[in-house]
Amino acid sequence: MKKLLFLLVVSTSLFSGELEELYLKGGISAVQEKIEKNLQSVEYWSDSLKNKELKYGYHDDKSRLIIVADKTAKNISVNQYEDGKLKEVKNSEIITGLMGEKLLEGDLKTPVGVYDITRRFTPPTTYYGPVAFSLSYPNLYDKLRKRTGYGIWIHGYPMEGDVRENELETKGCIAMKNDILESFEDIVQNNSAIVIISEDGKPKSSSLDIAVIFAQLFAWKDAWTKSDLDRYMSFYHNDFRRFDGMKIAEFTQMKKRVFSKNESKIIEFKNFNITPYPNIDGKNIYRVNFDEKYRAASYNFDGDKTLYVEVADNKMKILVEE
Structure with a gap:
């Protein structure tokens, strides 16, 4: 019931009309699928963020x-x-x-x-x-x-x-x-x-960058939820390091073992802080913080998630994950 009420509130505030019709035809699962698809859209986030103050990033x-x-x-x-x-x-x-x-x-x-x-x-x-x-x-x-x-x-x-x-x-x-x-x-x-x-002027984040990060975060979450290894790993930079120093090749093999279990997962993100990260190399980097809720048969987690990501060519690549 709580899930239904949440989705109906979202539909009223974001996609009023279309989702109600979708619910009548396909039920709550069809509504959820539509919302998840919209959250993976740069166009949706660009529209949602257009009146936000984003000079130093996005901060819930x-x-x-x-x-x-x-x-x-x-x-x-x-x-x-x-x-x-x-x-x-x-x-x-x-x-x-x-x-x-x-x-x-x-x-x-x-x-x-x-x-x-x-x-x-x-x-x-x-x-x-x-x-x-x-x-x-x-x-x-x-x-x-x-x-x-x-x-x-x-x-x-x-x-x-x-x-x-x-x-x-x-x-x-x-x-x-x-x-x-x-x-x-x-x-x-x-x-x-x-x-x-x-060191070279005050950093100013791009509204397009923020939209790309949001859309790619939810696409990454979708791939994670569905245990789609190839799509999931496409969001990681070749120079990726996990918090414990694990490199991309070892991380990929570890995720392959985890995803092979094909466990049902519930993953929720909220309370975002996305901050432009100055650097001497001139890279387009952001620090991304949010609260993560993860539920699966073998592992549960509630806590803070931190990513350092690079945005290039309207793509987000994860450099560091904690």
Whole structure:
């Protein structure tokens, strides 16, 4: 009954008229098939997203702050949703570490990519200012590319001694003046926040890219549900790595064994966050987060799913899966 009510609500809001007729002719399974087909359509998602604020990606979690730092411009902005629109609530100057992509511990470079604020804390010395926020560097994408290092923070200026601003640089962190940091703290507090760090201008996602990602996610889910191995693997990049480092060939064989069981599966995705991922290589990469519900005879899962994907030629290819 719950499934029927859900599909009828969707039909009323998205495809009113057509699906009611389909239900009368083919029942609820025909309605579900039609909805699943529409969700795999780029045209459907392009139409659905046309009035959305997509400058920094698509975010179902409207309470999450989006912080954008530009290493070249030495600028940071804090953005939040207000009445469905993205509003800049803070903009200030910053200093960073060296330019270029962070590769190794001790190279003094500020990483380029997408990270989360993991905690607020008082720094161990006054050199880092009154408060600091740690970032989730290295993320899984960094780790699987053998990027090393740790302790990347957003912090303040030294609170003691003669501070010569034009001589300041960090060891890879992002730093701002202490009075600005305190107002930054007032905004961020304990809110969840995505931090996008770029080196060549602020990243802006494409509405077409977002539509392609949504359509391909649901096509990937459809192939997964039906245990269609060839179609399922077509969504993976040749350079794919799983969270444990498994490469594409081994991953394919593992999925072949799993799919050969031909188990009945229920897979549901919801609560999406799709964020453009800056990179020095000029690739069109996005970090994709969503809640996944998976039900099968041999395995159940409820939790967060993270993908790093590349979009090219209106196709999504999964680079990393966690």
